[in-house]
Amino acid sequence: MSDPRTLAVIILALPLFAAILAWICGASPTTKKFAHVPLIVACGTAAVIAFVLLNKMLDGYAGQYVTENPLTWFSAGYLKVQYTIAVDSLSAIMLGMVTFIATMIAIFSGGYMHGDKGFFRYFAIMSLFVFSMCGLVLANNFLLLVAFWEGVGLCSYLLIGYYYDKPSAAAAARKAFLVTRLGDTGFLLGIFLLWKMGNWNTDLNLLFDYIAKHPPEPGTLTTACLLLFCGAVGKSAQFPLYVWLPDAMEGPTPVSALIHAATMVTAGVYLLARCSPLFVRAPEAQIIVAWIGGITALLAAFIALAQTDLKRILAYSTVSQLGFMFLALGTSGPISPAFAVTAAMFHLFTHAFFKALLFLSAGSVMHAMGGVIDVRQFGGLRKLMPITHFTFLCGAAALAGFPLLSGFWSKDMIFESLTEASESQSKYTAGYFTLFLMAALTAFLTAFYTFRAYFLTFWGPERIPAEAGHHAHESPGTMTLPLIVLAIGAVFVGGVMEPFTHWFSDFLQTTPAMTQAVIASQAQSVEHHFNWALIGTSTVLALAGIGIAFALYRNGGAEKAPPGLDKVFALSRNKLYVDEIYYAALVKPAEVLAFLLRVFDGFLDGLARLIAAIPRFIGDLVRPIQNGLVQFYALSMVLGLAVFLTFVVFRITR
Amino acid sequence: MTLFALTKTQEAGGQIALAAILGVVGFFLLLPRPRGRFVPGGIAALIGSAAVFGAMVYSTFGNPASDVVGSVLFWLFSAGALIFGTVLVVQRNPARGAIAFAFVILSTCGLFLLLAAPFLMAATIIIYAGAIIVTFLFVLMLSHAEGPSDENDRSREPLSGGFAGFAFVGLVLFTLYQTSLAHLPNDGGKDKEQHTPHLPMAVLTPEERQTLANAVVKLDEAEKALDGDIGSHTARDERIVAFDKAFTLALNDLSDVVGGPYTFGPSPQAGTSPAQTAQIRDGSLHQRLFVKKPTTPQAKLYREDQQALEAIERAARIRGLSEGTFKKVEDNLQRDTPDVSAAKAEVRKLRDEVVILHGMGQLPARNVANLGFILYADHLLAVELAGTLLLVATIGAVAVAHRKGVTQ
């Protein structure tokens, strides 16, 4: 019972059973109301067990527990795929974070989705999602990882399209699935290439061991890493495949909080962290990762400046923050991976808290406003919803990087990794420095748009839209409790974990992947210190952003742009026309091609039908011979005999 | 009928085709049709067809029999069969058709008689013209159609049917023509008198048969020569000399046919050229026994069937017997106690063998008795099966015609 692997399997199994139970609950109207209970119980228990697991990992053996005697999924020739899971510090941290946030969101959803007619469906799919995410985190085999990868994608599709009778929701779900599918193709190709390089070891630990012993040629490894990164680009909504995340806000808000803020979109970051022994050996891949992260961060921050939909602002903010994480991951070669990956994972950790908090607060606002989330239609809600207001403020401050809050510390680590990388032995130091500047600008913009959203929602004259009706009051306890818990986490978890105690980085570095990566990179380790220059810079950036936002939007007016930047803001509000460009360049030609293929298919159908008609035609010609008259049959026989005799007679008597 | 310079095959083929076409036309005109038929034309066409057919048969095969009465009877019966057959086919009224059929049977039985099958003639008349036709007439009575009806006044595809039937017959006749070797050219002036196509050779030529008959007579005389006084040695010697004279004559005849140690006896009549001699012997038993390689096309169709082999066997046996008969008779008569009857028995034995050889290739005299004998000796199984078939057919007929559920 105390084996970490057993605990991990229990954590996996609990949400699965919760999913089945929730589905069964939907059978009768009386049990439908309690469909949220299995999920809350399962996630809560899983969170507790994850905490126990963390303790165990902290106390005892520092390393990795891999399944012994695993079941074989299939084996064909020299390819053998087994069900193996690996429990180490990386997965333990992720498990803890995922289950805890899931519990909070489950409690929130119980109140948010109250009265909805698809209540049990929501919780069943959400339980399935938690199961898939835990499986993704724990999987030690690439194919198993892909299976859970697809599982989370499926649950995301189902939950985005939860309100399936809305055409926009159905379209958004399709878009999410197809765009991530693009990334997944590259992901699979990268996996196959890795298998080939790794002598067909499909388990991650064996694969990394093999590659460490037999380093492949750098070109192939770079290609494989870049293909793996494709999957991350799709799933974690990086440029150019980020377009699905803003549209995914069509789903219910707790879904956005769980899936599109805290857990699913972080799967890409987790993948790269897991595969850091590989990435560390491919500096070209790393710089590309960093650039993509940087571009995404800046682009998303730019687009978020002028959005009018509160959830959209938060969605673009997520994309931007994920870009930050990839920035940190991209420095993992030039500087010690222990630092770089730790920076990314730490930011992921804190981001999960404050982003989930922000989304849940937005959900609370939406619930109170009767489903309206356009900031142009409401304002000045701080008196109306005090708890929501306070928690939103905590989350916004953490996101903006207000000094001493969790986001501040994690963003700081990222800046530090970037500056260290730009002073390292790598040949891309200029690139890393440019990226540092981009990250600084993005931090400023982050602070600006976050507090723009805050001021537009909670400050200014109080306006309540007509749809609110009798909903316009503070949310009930089931919804505010998680908000408070998450607010506490958003504020304190950063400062507690890392800057002074280094619990997080110490724990994370015990992962064997980390040690392998460190050995492979041969870079100097970064000591723990306080870089006061960086701290000062980030403080200034954050406060400047908050200040300008305060000055502009204190009294509402979402359409206002800073003087002279009207055109820029218009471009930002139209999302830089990216969706329209994609439609014209990719979707329309695909439609034309589909039409042509349909015509060709019709032609082939016609050809097949023509060939099928030939025997029928011949049969129609020949069938009247059998007309039922005996004398006719006798006549045919005699004629045939006459022909035969003619042949015989004139041949033989020649 | 030689209008053009055609080969014999083409000529005969043309004649057959002409007969067939005229036959088709005739039948087409005569078969019952709802809108009436053109009877005179049909009859004319059929007569023309029959004429062409008869001319072809006559020119190819010659006279059917060597005597006038036989030929006349043959032509009469054949014509009767064909004419009444035609009447049966074209007659509208089925009852009249049945009567025509009766006449067909009578003609056919006449042909049977000409072919030495008297029992069959009687049996066919009794069964067919008696039993079967009467049954037909009864059924006809029960199912007679009044006035014009579909079945009597319509024909199903008269042209195709006629064409199919006559095509079939024409092909059979053409095959007959080809296999009769009538298409082969005459060689020189040898066969000027003979119109007979060259049949596969009979076992014995007629001349050989005559020779064998003469040999039988001479053997009888030789046997008679043994009668008389055999008391004293001189008397016996006289007997032996007389026997020898008569026996030698017989043996000469025999050797002509079967060969033997006396092969080179008195030569055939002077005045016959060697060619005629060869001709006489062509295809004969003599040829089969002594000429190993057939040289003429006629002899090419050597019959290697049972009969020929049997004949060769018998000839060998006669040869063997005849070699020892004189010796045996002489020994017998020169003994102290001569046994004339035994000597005569020896001669008679030889004579019987010669008689049997003489009768090879001819039907036995007592038709009914031999028919019965062969039935039960060689075809017993078939007889049993035929009997079973008749029983089953009787039961079947009763079962089929039974009406369900109606009590009479």
Add this chain to the structure above:
Amino acid sequence: MNITLWHFLAVAAALFGIGLVGFLTRRNLITMFLCAEMMLQGVAINFVAFARYHGNLHGQVFVLFILAVAACEAGVALALFLSLYRRRRSLDTSDWQELRELGVPPTVDTEPLEVVKEEPLPTLTPAGARPQPTAEEVARV
């Protein structure tokens, strides 16, 4: 005497041919059957001619069997004709066409039969009641 086999074979072939034509063309069941018997007669002549030619009686034996089989055939065939007549009241072969292929239309006669107008036989007025035939009498064949 030289046996001329060929004449008899030719006559037998001609007889067979006539029988074949009649079998293929006539529609009355009884006439068809008689033509079949005629074909058998042609074959019988063939057999007997060959028997004469070969000088043995095997051919004549076979003709005896032909005779026996023809007798059986006649019995069974007539029973069948009676059954068929009971169903359709006619002896026409073309009445029985149901075993044709699906979708093939039945073959019907296009030319009409001429109706022979017969003068009815002179009758006297019946004196007394004419007996009605019972159902049994009508149906009995």
